[in-house]
Amino acid sequence: MAAKSTARTSKKADAQADEQYVGARIILKALEEQGVEVIFGYPGGSVLPIYDELFKQNRIRHVLVRHEQGAAHAAEGYARSTGKVGVLLVTSGPGATNAVTGLTDALMDSIPIICLCGQVPTHLIGNDAFQEADTTGITRPCTKHNYLVKDVNQLAKTIHEAFYVARSGRPGPVVIDLPKDVCMAQGSYVPAPHGVQHKTYRPKTQPDKAAVAHAVAMMAAAKKPVFYTGGGIINSGPKASKLLRELVELTGFPITSTLMGLGAYPASGDKWLGMLGMHGTYEANLAMHGCDVMINIGARFDDRVTGNLNYFAPDSKKIHVDIDASSFNKNVIVDLPILGDCAAVLEEMIAVWKARKYAADQKALKAWWRQIADWQGRDCLHYEKRGKLIKPQYAIQRLYELTKKRETYITTEVGQHQMWAAQFYRFDDPNRWMTSGGLGTMGYGLPAAIGVQMAHPKALVVDIAGEASILMNIQEMSTAVQYRLPVKIFIINNQYMGMVRQWQELLHGGRYSESYSEALPDFVKLAEAFGGVGLRVQDPAKLDDTIKEMIAVDRPVICDVMVDQKENCFPMIPSGKAHNEMILSASDKADKQITGAGLALV
Numbered sequence: 001m002a003a004k005s006t007a008r009t010s011k012k013a014d015a016q017a018d019e020q021y022v023g024a025r026i027i028l029k030a031l032e033e034q035g036v037e038v039i040f041g042y043p044g045g046s047v048l049p050i051y052d053e054l055f056k057q058n059r060i061r062h063v064l065v066r067h068e069q070g071a072a073h074a075a076e077g078y079a080r081s082t083g084k085v086g087v088l089l090v091t092s093g094p095g096a097t098n099a100v101t102g103l104t105d106a107l108m109d110s111i112p113i114i115c116l117c118g119q120v121p122t123h124l125i126g127n128d129a130f131q132e133a134d135t136t137g138i139t140r141p142c143t144k145h146n147y148l149v150k151d152v153n154q155l156a157k158t159i160h161e162a163f164y165v166a167r168s169g170r171p172g173p174v175v176i177d178l179p180k181d182v183c184m185a186q187g188s189y190v191p192a193p194h195g196v197q198h199k200t201y202r203p204k205t206q207p208d209k210a211a212v213a214h215a216v217a218m219m220a221a222a223k224k225p226v227f228y229t230g231g232g233i234i235n236s237g238p239k240a241s242k243l244l245r246e247l248v249e250l251t252g253f254p255i256t257s258t259l260m261g262l263g264a265y266p267a268s269g270d271k272w273l274g275m276l277g278m279h280g281t282y283e284a285n286l287a288m289h290g291c292d293v294m295i296n297i298g299a300r301f302d303d304r305v306t307g308n309l310n311y312f313a314p315d316s317k318k319i320h321v322d323i324d325a326s327s328f329n330k331n332v333i334v335d336l337p338i339l340g341d342c343a344a345v346l347e348e349m350i351a352v353w354k355a356r357k358y359a360a361d362q363k364a365l366k367a368w369w370r371q372i373a374d375w376q377g378r379d380c381l382h383y384e385k386r387g388k389l390i391k392p393q394y395a396i397q398r399l400y401e402l403t404k405k406r407e408t409y410i411t412t413e414v415g416q417h418q419m420w421a422a423q424f425y426r427f428d429d430p431n432r433w434m435t436s437g438g439l440g441t442m443g444y445g446l447p448a449a450i451g452v453q454m455a456h457p458k459a460l461v462v463d464i465a466g467e468a469s470i471l472m473n474i475q476e477m478s479t480a481v482q483y484r485l486p487v488k489i490f491i492i493n494n495q496y497m498g499m500v501r502q503w504q505e506l507l508h509g510g511r512y513s514e515s516y517s518e519a520l521p522d523f524v525k526l527a528e529a530f531g532g533v534g535l536r537v538q539d540p541a542k543l544d545d546t547i548k549e550m551i552a553v554d555r556p557v558i559c560d561v562m563v564d565q566k567e568n569c570f571p572m573i574p575s576g577k578a579h580n581e582m583i584l585s586a587s588d589k590a591d592k593q594i595t596g597a598g599l600a601l602v
Helices: 002-018 023-033 045-055 068-082 094-109 135-142 152-167 180-184 209-221 231-236 238-251 282-290 342-355 362-376 392-403 416-424 445-455 474-482 498-507 523-530 540-552
Strands: 020-022 038-041 061-064 086-090 113-119 145-148 173-179 186-188 225-229 255-257 272-275 293-297 317-322 336-339 408-412 460-466 488-493 533-537 557-562
Touching (some): 045 086, 061 445, 068 086, 068 094, 113 152, 135 173, 152 173, 152 186, 173 180, 225 238, 255 282, 272 282, 272 416, 282 362, 293 342, 392 416, 392 460, 408 445, 474 523, 523 557, 533 540
Parallel strands (some): 038 086, 086 113, 145 173, 533 557
Antiparallel strands (some): 020 186
């Protein structure tokens, strides 16, 4: 029976391969077969054949952005909130170079997107033709892989392979460079084979069972364990998050997360220590510093998490689970690397723990939790309320309380507001938090929100923004209005490039060089000029009503929240310092340390 089925599939493929299509149509057929529902793009001369084919069909929706960087971030938002591959379409030359920031952002944060990029005709490549750029050369260091297609008969195969590369292993961006003559030539369509595999790229997803058994034995023997989790769990899919929660409950170990991993374990969970890293919680960072066994699942030991590598978790044995072998021992030397997909490794860890009837050392674990409770007692996220100023932390807390029972997705721009959002908006589910982590791209949040809203039309999508960062891609407000996408832009407006000002205050003697914005637009009028709704609030007593009004409006909204200009984001580990050298508040000094022995402020 199986042989007959295979024969029928082969005949169908041969029949389709005999059919001739224009290259642009082949592209769309391949995208349809890959399940693509929406493309974010901007037309130009070299991609007009593709746009002509888009016009002739109605299976794939196209969203016209206002800048190619916006297209890339929108594709990222779509991908991160759905787990699918996001797609963008840009023209040659400046269209391609404008997308580079978004491609690099996706590479740093392991987001699967496909960039279809126009190119001058093949006979003009290398001639400095109008709107020509060496796209494959430019994008080689900022993509997982890229292709230049010179044969129309290779188009479908290349697209199918590109989707496989983008979504397999450690996800990432892939560029397909498409010369105009290839898009206009006649060629054969080749359907996607079942189980597409690259001839050389075949990432290992199943872990070595002996390594997992060793890791679980280390965990069972731990006195002061901690789970250190990252975005790899989110990328692995919903199953990984469920398995993580099961393993945490099974062991009783404390858990913390990077910025990219928020939501994999619920913030409402009783084992949750909060985010770790430069603006992580006191208890999370000190637990990392003082642990004896660290179980890193899906994180890459980036510098914003580790601080000074010479003093990073000095007394711990380190287990590192990752899908990408190049991450092992890249920044931190580990005791036990485990190569594999997070979900597969977690499943095996749970099986081994149960099969061998392991149990944590309860006496030691209780003592560890008592120490953590002491750190939690410091209430490191406490802030002082003064007069009638809206504190930025309070604004985000109220946003959380008024939206937590809804289907809500949060995107952010980059800066202080981003860190406050990570600290005060509590995520209980994966794929609800979209932010630029590795690259720290200002202007990310609004186009990302557009991508999320396209994927989840009935959900509440809020971009928590800063007044400086939002201006980087404010033109995408026009996209939101055109496509009736009711995204909400919640601006934490302190009239400064807040994180720059904070560093200048704490590390550069208060010399505020070019960090104050002297000519900001009236955001209410700006929203209205685009055809959206503008709101403003500066009285804490009116904040809730303003947020409720923002939510109730079924149109794009800019909500301008005027906050305390002088507020800084704490806790903070100064660059180059260790986890036990945190600044906890404005009254702390940068040289005030936490002793390694007592782990208490001196």
